[in-house]
Amino acid sequence: MNAAATTVRTGSLEPLPIDEIGDAPANYGGRPGSSTELDVVHGVVLYVDNVSVSFDGFKALNGLSLEVNNGELRCIIGPNGAGKTTMMDVITGKTRPDSGRVFFGSTVDLLRMREAEIAQIGIGRKFQKPTVFEHLNVFENLELALSTDRRVRRTLFSRLDSASFDRIAATLDLIHLRKLAGKLAGNLSHGQKQWLEIGMLLMQEPKLLLLDEPVAGMTDEETERTAELFLSLEGKHSLVVVEHDMKFIEELTTRGEHAATKKVTVLHEGSVLAEGRLADVQANEKVVEVYLGR
Numbered sequence: 001m002n003a004a005a006t007t008v009r010t011g012s013l014e015p016l017p018i019d020e021i022g023d024a025p026a027n028y029g030g031r032p033g034s035s036t037e038l039d040v041v042h043g044v045v046l047y048v049d050n051v052s053v054s055f056d057g058f059k060a061l062n063g064l065s066l067e068v069n070n071g072e073l074r075c076i077i078g079p080n081g082a083g084k085t086t087m088m089d090v091i092t093g094k095t096r097p098d099s100g101r102v103f104f105g106s107t108v109d110l111l112r113m114r115e116a117e118i119a120q121i122g123i124g125r126k127f128q129k130p131t132v133f134e135h136l137n138v139f140e141n142l143e144l145a146l147s148t149d150r151r152v153r154r155t156l157f158s159r160l161d162s163a164s165f166d167r168i169a170a171t172l173d174l175i176h177l178r179k180l181a182g183k184l185a186g187n188l189s190h191g192q193k194q195w196l197e198i199g200m201l202l203m204q205e206p207k208l209l210l211l212d213e214p215v216a217g218m219t220d221e222e223t224e225r226t227a228e229l230f231l232s233l234e235g236k237h238s239l240v241v242v243e244h245d246m247k248f249i250e251e252l253t254t255r256g257e258h259a260a261t262k263k264v265t266v267l268h269e270g271s272v273l274a275e276g277r278l279a280d281v282q283a284n285e286k287v288v289e290v291y292l293g294r
């Protein structure tokens, strides 16, 4: 419980809500309450604190702690089985941890929410395999994504208002698919499908985007374009990118407005092995031994 919360409650005769009694704090240093509204007053969009997950006794996550700042583009690297995907499963509510805390901003306790709710409050996730609607064209895929936005009350293929049309057009430009707007998604290249799926996520204006191996299977040119796309999203959204492609990680961390301060996190055996600027992480002996020196 933080100082502000204590002060507010001192003069109150009302009993504490049941979910605020006990050891677990009702927030992570922000304003009190159990809202689903993102509060980034402390500059942090994601807090993962001492999270452990075991599968049949095997610890996939072992006291994992990390923080991502609002608007940050954070790259996460690490060997196969390090727990990178499991971490995303925990953040998105797909896997429940045995212990630890996960907060979106300083007030939203993600471990109390279901997967569908977490998606609704502004956390978008991209899995490795593209999942677009193959029998719809590019424009229609984006339109469909827009219609799942709870703020847009309309049914699919009813007349689009001009604001919605503009949003789709802007996204088409961002993902470089404007010229292919009428093409069936099933006929796009692998890379184009990945961009379309990212575009569909962007239609929902997520605060935080989790991207698991987004350039796997892409050509060099597609990879390069994806780096440019992510760099253009930095600041407007917060991004957590997991990748094994070190050239791509280098592009993301050594370019863009915040290149001088950008951090990379290395996961190993379910916890953070190293964190810092890419050059420092690459020079870290432990990191070279478990991952980069392979």
Ligand SMILES: Nc1ncnc2c1ncn2[C@@H]1O[C@H](COP(=O)(O)OP(=O)(O)OP(=O)(O)O)[C@@H](O)[C@H]1O
Pocket: 055, 059, 060, 078, 079, 080, 081, 082, 083, 084, 085, 086, 087
């Ligand atoms: N549902 C599950 N049941 C049992 N074990 C699991 C499950 N999910 C993950 N694991 C195990 O947890 C460990 C971490 O897996 P995870 O997929 O998070 O690794 P990763 O860092 O994403 O690896 P990669 O780089 O290969 O994608 C692995 O040993 C994996 O086999």
Ligand SMILES: [Mg+2]
Pocket: 084, 085, 086, 212
């Ligand atoms: Mg993985």
